[in-house]
Amino acid sequence: MELYPVEHLRKEPVKEKRAQVDAIxxxxxxxxIRDSKYKAILNEKIPPVSPLVELPASHRFTGSSRFVVNDPAGAGIHATVFAALVSRIRIR
Known part of the structure; x- marks a missing residue:
């Protein structure tokens, strides 16, 4: 799992924040998809088509790593931002 932090967007206006999160x-x-061996990934749905942007520095977690957020809102993470953070599941 690879997470892309978007904390820098916290103070942006809602419309701008949503557009930037969608783009990320x-x-x-x-x-x-480009990095996938089969040029495909498993995803619940395709994210909103947006302009491609440079991705922020990511944090990668392996099977032995643990990342737990039981209550994203309680951790100060908006559900949309949390969903954007939890992306990239690759087929190998």
Missing amino acids: EYSAYVHA
């Missing part, structure tokens, strides 16, 4: 999520989606 779509860019991560396209990047994952």
Whole structure:
């Protein structure tokens, strides 16, 4: 799992924040497909088509790593931002 932090967007106006999160999520989606051995990924749905942007520095977690957020809202993470963070599942 690879997470892209978007904390820098916290103080942006809602409309701008949503557009930037959509662009990051779509860019991560396209990047994952390009890097996939089979040029496909498993995803619940295609993120909103947005302009491709440079992805922020990511944090990668392996099967032995643990990342737990039981209550994203309680951790100060908006559900949309949390969904964008939890992206990129690759087929190998």
